[in-house]
Amino acid sequence: MNVTVIGAGYVGLVTAACLADVGNDVVCLDVDPRRVDMLNAGKVPIYEPGLDDVIQRNRDDGRLHFTSDTAQAVAHAQVQFIAVGTPQAEDGSADLGQVLSAAENLGRFMQGFKVVVTKSTVPVGTGERVRQTIADALQVRGMPNGIDDFSVASNPEFLKEGAAIDDFMRPDRIVIGTEPGPTGDRAKELLQRLYAPFNRVQERMLTMDVKSAELTKYASNAMLATRISFMNELANLASEVGLDIEQVRKGMGSDGRIGYSFLYAGTGYGGSCFPKDVRALIRTASSHGRHLRVLEAVEAVNEAQKHVLVQKINARFGSNLKGLLFGVWGLAFKPHTDDMREAPSRIVLKCLLERGAQVMAYDPVAMAQAKKVLANDCSGCSSMLDRLRFAQTPMECAQDADALVIVTEWPAFKSPNFETLRKVMRQPVIFDGRNLYDPGVRAQGFEYHAIGR
Template sequence: VLAVARAIGEHMDDYKIIVDKSTVPVGTAIKVHDAVAEVLAGRGVQIDYDVVSNPEFLKEGAAISDFLKPDRIIVGTDSDKTARYIKKLYKPFNRNHDKLILMDIPSAELTKYAANAMLATKISFMNELSNIADLYGADIEQVRIGIGSDPRVGYEFIYPGIGYGGSCFPKDVTALAHSAGLVGYDAELIRSVENVNNRQKRVLGNKILKHFGASLAGKTIALWGLAFKPKTDDMREAPSCVLLEQIWAAGGKVRAFDPAAMAETQRIFADRDDLVLCDTADEALTGADALAVVTEWQEFRSLNFELLRARLSQPTIFDGRNIYDSETMLEQGFVYYAIGRPRVGQPAG
């Protein structure tokens, strides 16, 4: 960011509005302003400019739609002149109602971190509850409905699972805790959010190890889903990577499929004897002892139970996203493990 700021300072010859779109620590706008000022001073020129914080709120897999139809436009500026320019810039995307929210620059910078940290906190909170539900024999899905019906809580981002990944939540939560530390504040809750998430990524693997025993030697797990979420091939901080390492460390093998992330998986793990990348979800089942569902792709939601019984050596499913119905699994004769829900079916032996 500062390198770009210095480049702008080298080439600008009249008034400019410099807009920070990146997710950056609080105080970055000041550093950008100072970097440009230093370059201009070195050039021996005086040119007016303003720095604006305008963080993006784009979801991976839906970035274009989010840009064209934003639910809010955060603009941090201390200049009325700049505010008028920014309002005019965003007018085509702001027709139904006024979505533009003006604030001071530090508040805009903090808003972006705060938004992602809040969503990550909701996820980690539900995952923490799911582990408590597991120990008490409660069903976290019923708990989710019970608390989500309270409008103060709502249903968004309270789905239990095996942790969040990607490039935003892990980075932003860690950065916010670090930023707090820089001003002498211990952000204990925010640090805990990431700690809970890291632990949650091991929950599905722990269930597999508990079912089969500490050693997975001679066992093969079919794995559906490698990307950290549907509609992307991004595997940064993906729970699948943690699960793969758990299975391999226990001596097991994996047959894996993802609708989008096969090339990325190949790039990360290269050629391994204990990993077979399959062309279809059905192919991944061949010769496997159990199925583990890691990413909730739409195509994984409808199961062919006859095919599963024919290809799996044991009718066993580990569902890391709670996308299947427990009663249906029981009726179909499967041993079914989910997150924060009682196991259904009786393991063989």
């Protein structure tokens, strides 16, 4: 099939590359010509394991094309995915400016039947706004009859950063929301054909109405965020009463109704999805006169949790950290990505620098992004950045450190040479924000502080 994907960001690139990889002819449209030029030159502007190989393979085979020509992209296919950003607005709601701009451009250029599929994470009711925006653009063109010649659908993405290719190619579910009536039926049939390669082993497609599909995405992320905040609250209690939250996690997770996923205590969730999706869902409820009290608590717990490591550091060293050097392992909000959005490391680093500490930081892939966001975070006091340096290896990061602070659970951090680590540090103190190590590391000469252990 011919497919157009509007937006060459994280979701758009993964969607375009994976659909091309199963044989479709895909055009990926982006309004930024510099990004298009970069992609056409074989350079991928985001870090996602395996994505550059899939893009290159399908570009070389002629199934994946990048353009900034809207008319060309709209004319290319019946199925048009909108996969643009929905950043958080000042009031916590999702900013739909890019989504509606894409819809308007579709209305300006579309000819013949189109299925307009929102792949972006959007609030309930966005499909109706997309439909109205397209209809308005058709009206301006003098094509009022065109409003019956397209259908709006919702197909939310469920991609984990760091495992997005595998998630797309081997999905646990494919959610399709379509409109009622003949055009909706036609849209459903086209999307079933498009996703047929992903259903050969097992039927994974769930069909529903558009609004239900839109809410499914938010509800899924909100539930996962809830599990994280719930476990972090229990971990903080575990610290107070003197027990090991890891044992509690195993006891809980062994119940099949609960399971082990997203029950790890840590420094809170970050990234591009959970924080803004929880806030957007809270905002959606508020606009309908409702309070989602559980999710309001989830967000509050998460914001507080990002400060837990700093509180432990202050309890050990005091609030004045001048003259002390801290090594920080991990900057991205999770492993296998360079995404620094809402990363707990940003809170940790800023607090350490504000208290006068010297900081050496290391991350396998996120240091370039970290330098950009930290320059913005510390723009009010640029002198703080003079005390922040970046190492080339984990051991260099720990050299002469008064404490090692672990913020991201990269695999490379899970089994260090503890004897070497202890020797290179000035003080063998570890603040483990991801509970990577067993408390038995204390027997190897370390002072060990973890989350709820």
